[in-house]
């Protein structure tokens with residue numbers, strides 16, 4: 001084969017998880033996955049590219065439809081083992097345009113062109129003789145092959161499957177396409193490289209590049225999160241009003257505008273991060289992982305992600321009264337985040353402390369007779385932790401989400417996540433950046449860079465942790 005990168009054809013019976021495995025290994029969520037058998041009628045190639053270089057290529061193929069008839073055709077040509085490959089090639093040549101054998105032609109063509117075979121079975125269903133024709137045909141191709149045991153359901157028949165598969169395939173491995181796990185991925189790549197001697201070197205290189213690629217994605221995500229914090233905390237929202245006597249409605253309106261702008265910045269960052277991790281092709285219009293049940297400004301969000309009273313004090317971050325000319329215009333908290341009973345999650349711990357106001361609202365006189373009301377930059381000291389906590393939670397889930405999963409998920413809360421990454425020392429390092437971000441004046445300050453590194457470190461540790 002002229003191509004220098006390894007190619008693997010993922011083949012098997014319909015509806016056994018072939019396309020899911022292609023998605024997971026190619027880190028590509030545009031692979032068509034369906035629980036309707038036989039939806040794939042053409043083979044499709046999914047290369048894993050890093051910096052424009054193809055590391056390896058997965059071929060998604062239709063499942064076998066008429067394996068017994070194909071095998072019967074092959075066996076009619078009684079030949080010695082060394083000629084079997086030629087017979088398979090002859091089958092392809094003769095039936096190239098025969099719609100009856102479309103699926104077999106689609107899957108056998110790349111195999112005969114040199115792709116390694118990955119035969120997928122669902123080991124949550126019992127083994128059956130009907131698979132033998134498929135495995136026998138694959139054996140006739142004479143191409144290097146391995147079998148992957150997938151479990152679509154929780155039942156396990158892998159013992160009987162292994163006994164049968166072992167007679168046809170040198171290697172039999174278990175793989176769960178719904179789980180992302182760098183180690184599982186690397187270990188399967190290593191097995192794949194064993195199929196052909198000349199693939200060992202390129203696949204080894206792929207593994208190195210793959211790990212570098214992961215680091216890049218973590219870095220880029222951290223950089224987006226850093227941008228989010230900087231932009232959100234420095235955000236200023238303005239609205240014109242009729243006189244210097246600001247009415248309640250003007251205050252309310254500017255606050256609503258401010259909050260929706262902050263929510264939008266968060267959503268946009270989520271989408272960007274999903275794109276970084278190749279999770280963008282599903283449902284482009286909305287974020288894949290959402291916090292629909294947990295608004296950015298909700299008490300629950302403050303309880304799960306915000307600092308407790310104690311943490312605020314240790315960090316030297318207490319909200320206190322807001323000072324300055326705007327004091328009487330400060331939102332007294334009546335519409336803001338106070339109403340409602342603080343839920344059980346909040347308890348009496350004071351998690352809510354310091355989250356009464358977001359920022360002051362000022363009235364600015366502009367040209368004669370025109371006034372505007374302004375809110376921002378962020379004054380609330382707890383808000384940055386809430387925003388950051390949510391961003392980290394989202395990025396961590398995206399980074400560890402398999403490309404074979406297609407649903408939009410509403411993130412269910414793990415209220416212990418914060419404890420897993422937010423240490424006392426880290427809080428102090430974050431605080432000095434938050435302070436600068438909150439001033440809204442970050443021009444010429446290299447704060448974004450160092451903040452990115454902090455976030456990168458948090459993400460890396462969280463992602464690594466699930467692999468241990």
Ligand SMILES: Nc1nc2c(ncn2[C@@H]2O[C@H](COP(=O)(O)OP(=O)(O)O)[C@@H](O)[C@H]2O)c(=O)[nH]1
Pocket residue numbers: 013014015016017018019020021032033034035037038063150151152153176177178
């Ligand atoms: N829970 C679970 N579902 C799976 C797994 N693998 C595949 N599926 C589901 O099984 C169905 C068929 O999967 P697909 O990858 O399209 O199979 P293909 O026809 O062999 O390509 C889809 O609904 C998948 O979501 C798995 O490991 N676990």
Ligand SMILES: [Mg+2]
Pocket residue numbers: 018019020032033034040060061
């Ligand atoms: Mg498929």
